[in-house]
Amino acid sequence: MKIRKICMIGDFAVGKTSLVSRFVHQSFGDEYLTTVGVKIDTREIRLPSGDELKLVLWDIAGKSAFARVDSNYLRDAAGYLLVADGTRGATLDNALTLHANVRELVGEVPFCLLINKADLQPQWSVDRQRLDALRAQGWPLGETSALDGSGVEAAFARLGEQLVHRA
Amino acid sequence: MSVNKQPPVAAANDERSALADLKALLVGPEQAAIAQLRQESDDHEIQAQRIAEHLPNALRGAYERSSSDLTDALEPPVSACLEDAVQRRPGFFADILYPVMGPAIRRSITQAMKSLVQQINETLEHSLTIKGISWRIEAARSGVPFGEVVLRHTLRYRVEEAFLIQNGSGLLIRHVGQRSEHARDADAVSAMLTAIRDFTRDTMEPDSEDTRLESVDVGDHTLWLVHGPDAYLACAIRGIPPLGLRNALNDVLEEIHHRHTFLLEQFTGNATTTAPLVPLLDRCLQSEREQAAGRRFPWPLLIVSLLLIGALGWWLITAWQDSSRAQIEQQRLQQAVDGLKRAPGILVTDVVYDGERVRVAGLNDPLLPPPAKLLDTAGLAADRYTLTFRPFESDEPDAALARARQRLAPPDSVALRLDDRRLIISGNAADAWRQRAELLAPTVPGIDSVDTQALDDIDARLLRELRAALLPPDGVTIRVQDGHATLGGRAPLAWINALDGSLPALDGLQSLQHVQLTPLEDGRLSQLVALINAAEVPFVDGIVLGDAQAAQVDRIGAMIAEAHQHATDLGRTMRVQIIGRTDGIGSVEQNHFVASQRAERVAERLRINALPMPKLELRSVTQPPGISQPDVSLRRVEFRVNGIDDR
Ligand SMILES: Nc1nc2c(ncn2[C@@H]2O[C@H](COP(=O)(O)OP(=O)(O)OP(=O)(O)O)[C@@H](O)[C@H]2O)c(=O)[nH]1
Ligand SMILES: [Mg+2]
Numbered sequence: 001m002k003i004r005k006i007c008m009i010g011d012f013a014v015g016k017t018s019l020v021s022r023f024v025h026q027s028f029g030d031e032y033l034t035t036v037g038v039k040i041d042t043r044e045i046r047l048p049s050g051d052e053l054k055l056v057l058w059d060i061a062g063k064s065a066f067a068r069v070d071s072n073y074l075r076d077a078a079g080y081l082l083v084a085d086g087t088r089g090a091t092l093d094n095a096l097t098l099h100a101n102v103r104e105l106v107g108e109v110p111f112c113l114l115i116n117k118a119d120l121q122p123q124w125s126v127d128r129q130r131l132d133a134l135r136a137q138g139w140p141l142g143e144t145s146a147l148d149g150s151g152v153e154a155a156f157a158r159l160g161e162q163l164v165h166r167a
Numbered sequence: 168m169s170v171n172k173q174p175p176v177a178a179a180n181d182e183r184s185a186l187a188d189l190k191a192l193l194v195g196p197e198q199a200a201i202a203q204l205r206q207e208s209d210d211h212e213i214q215a216q217r218i219a220e221h222l223p224n225a226l227r228g229a230y231e232r233s234s235s236d237l238t239d240a241l242e243p244p245v246s247a248c249l250e251d252a253v254q255r256r257p258g259f260f261a262d263i264l265y266p267v268m269g270p271a272i273r274r275s276i277t278q279a280m281k282s283l284v285q286q287i288n289e290t291l292e293h294s295l296t297i298k299g300i301s302w303r304i305e306a307a308r309s310g311v312p313f314g315e316v317v318l319r320h321t322l323r324y325r326v327e328e329a330f331l332i333q334n335g336s337g338l339l340i341r342h343v344g345q346r347s348e349h350a351r352d353a354d355a356v357s358a359m360l361t362a363i364r365d366f367t368r369d370t371m372e373p374d375s376e377d378t379r380l381e382s383v384d385v386g387d388h389t390l391w392l393v394h395g396p397d398a399y400l401a402c403a404i405r406g407i408p409p410l411g412l413r414n415a416l417n418d419v420l421e422e423i424h425h426r427h428t429f430l431l432e433q434f435t436g437n438a439t440t441t442a443p444l445v446p447l448l449d450r451c452l453q454s455e456r457e458q459a460a461g462r463r464f465p466w467p468l469l470i471v472s473l474l475l476i477g478a479l480g481w482w483l484i485t486a487w488q489d490s491s492r493a494q495i496e497q498q499r500l501q502q503a504v505d506g507l508k509r510a511p512g513i514l515v516t517d518v519v520y521d522g523e524r525v526r527v528a529g530l531n532d533p534l535l536p537p538p539a540k541l542l543d544t545a546g547l548a549a550d551r552y553t554l555t556f557r558p559f560e561s562d563e564p565d566a567a568l569a570r571a572r573q574r575l576a577p578p579d580s581v582a583l584r585l586d587d588r589r590l591i592i593s594g595n596a597a598d599a600w601r602q603r604a605e606l607l608a609p610t611v612p613g614i615d616s617v618d619t620q621a622l623d624d625i626d627a628r629l630l631r632e633l634r635a636a637l638l639p640p641d642g643v644t645i646r647v648q649d650g651h652a653t654l655g656g657r658a659p660l661a662w663i664n665a666l667d668g669s670l671p672a673l674d675g676l677q678s679l680q681h682v683q684l685t686p687l688e689d690g691r692l693s694q695l696v697a698l699i700n701a702a703e704v705p706f707v708d709g710i711v712l713g714d715a716q717a718a719q720v721d722r723i724g725a726m727i728a729e730a731h732q733h734a735t736d737l738g739r740t741m742r743v744q745i746i747g748r749t750d751g752i753g754s755v756e757q758n759h760f761v762a763s764q765r766a767e768r769v770a771e772r773l774r775i776n777a778l779p780m781p782k783l784e785l786r787s788v789t790q791p792p793g794i795s796q797p798d799v800s801l802r803r804v805e806f807r808v809n810g811i812d813d814r
Contacts, residue, residue, distance in 0.1 A: 072365035076335030
């Protein structure tokens, strides 16, 4: 059994904690309790390739664009999920900024950009063209909803696959 | 073969040999070398030799270059070989492994026994105290085994779990714990712990590398963190650890870093690679037992020991009692049989003891108490013995005496005694019996001779003495039987009366009877009565008593007087009827008158002599009327004596 450290990175209230909760406990709460510091969960997954993997999920408190990403929590992470909120276009910008920061700290490790709250697609204000451009550049990009669970398993599995094949 | 023209044969040969020479000159040595090489490469033996020469070096080189590559390459075939070999010759490997396995198994068993004993002691020590009971309740409530609860309370400290955690990622490298069943997500714990550690550092002094979380208090646990360059050690400790423990933990962590640098650096979350760390990490799981203050006296142990000793004692006592009871029974059995052997008239030939039973065989004299009775009086129940006895005549004194008694049938007055096979007969017995006894006694087994000197024929002596003392008249018989004398026959009344009240003082005389003795006077009275009754006084005519008749009346009167005297002596009252008779001539009245006058005349005459007379009754008897013939014989007086037979 391989064990990997994964970090959840993103702005406030984009749904990082909700995604972990959905992924680990198959539950969702619409109440917003902001994360202080970090919260850790684990889950074992079996990848389509047959590998078994245990993910140690570091759900790090949301960071605004101006805050320095907490280097300690990120150290030696095997991969990370960048999370943005589809209903708040600015969170995508922030995600990209954070991405650059994280890169400096942990190097080129597998990651995935998730545009969350897919269940609220009609209210989305995120720049679609920007997303397409990123996709075209080869960014791993997914749309998820912690509320109904769509895209969540797939997003984690995709990252997991990358982690295994990289090692 | 790109020759265009055929050269002459000789020239060609020349050319060829020249070429060959040239070749030999130019590349001769190489050719030889090539030939040799070819030969060698074809020759497997040489090849094998070559490889053998270089193989160790080659292997060494390969190992130095990349140890893991070589081990990876060698692992499958080597393990296959081993497996195969072990399967084919298990005995061989068992022999090889035995010296290694034996001590190891022994050590592990010893260890297990030690900890078991320790646990038993612990449990004993604590199960009988109030504290122990409260711990038991705690164990029941929390579902933790009692032993564990005891341990918790009696330990000063115990390192219950140790986590070796990679510094940056917070990934758990290895976890060891006292209780393997701990189902907690050690990975999450490690990450969390790392996050906390990093968080505190950031909060306190973000830039200083020295400020590091060292200890966390959580309930009755303390978490100690020991930091190293690549990994840190987090130990969950119950109780209050001594400061020295930190040094020990430090040493462990240092050694891990020193010996497994590569492993720590390269750790990417592959738990399988970290198994070699376990023995080192296990050294973290230290503990120290609370030293009981002043080493309390081990009461529970004492109580348990006393109980055990008591039980043992009880068992011994009952066992002893059982055995002694059995022994007593056995003894009693033996004593009874011994008594049987000693008893007179019993000859024991065979004794077989069978537990609490016995089988006895032999001979017994039926005249003496039988074996069964002897065993019975010895207090032996009938189901304890089986007897097989046949009768015989014993010559032992008891048997001889009993047999003599049976054969001689001595009277009660005789006593028998045996003195060294000599039968001594004493007492009183008839001569006839003595003679018979003297004859029969020596036929009894155990009796050789008879002594009758002490035997007296008392009856014979008494007879002699009675005759001398009583001087019985003729007609008196004397019989003496066993000292009782009986007189019979006839004797004068006066002699008989003299006997009454005067028992002669004779030695051995028990009694004297004379009821069978008849007084001689009795016979005279009967004679007289017969004479009186037969007497008659004739009257020829009239009522006058002539002289001849008067003399006859006087003779009769004397007889009546004597009879009266005897009757009075014998205590009887005699009466005499005087009956006057007539014939039938004349009237009845006249005849009655005549008859009564005749009786009167006789009575008068009887009274004239003034002899003592009994009562006289006068009667008259006449013939019925109508008889006209005179009958002189009817004219008379008769007598009838009455009252003699009344007693
Ligand atoms: N409709 C909808 N709401 C969501 C979704 N995911 C999260 N939310 C809501 O968004 C809010 C914030 O979610 P969190 O998961 O706490 O956000 P976060 O990124 O962990 O926030 P911080 O911990 O403060 O950084 C909560 O009220 C959630 O209910 C989603 O997929 N759809
Ligand atoms: Mg959160």
